[in-house]
Amino acid sequence: MDQAADSAYGCVRELTSDGNRMHMVIDQQALADLDLTDAEIQVELAVAPESVELLRHYLSRILTYGRPEAQPAVLRT
Incomplete structure (x- = not known):
């Protein structure tokens, strides 16, 4: 499998979460790259609440790392 076909840097435009539910919006131009x-x-998410909190924490860190223009326009975790 070609890794380049499975990834797209900076493609998450929005990520919001509420309880154990997450909503993500991907950049239209990255859809083909991500299949x-x-x-x-x-x-x-069907996991323990502490796991949801941990996921939120690390997703926020991952999505705000790097160039500002590659970060989501909306991030509410």
Whole structure:
């Protein structure tokens, strides 16, 4: 598998979370690289609350690392 076809730097435009639910919006131009057809992703996490908090913490750190123009326009974790 070609790793380049499975990744896209700076493609998350929005990430919001509420409880164990997350909503993500991917940049339209990255959909083909990620083999996706829809830019909006809804996820319901079936894990312990402390795991959700840990995931939120690290997602926030990952998505705000690097160039400011590659960071999400909306980030509410």
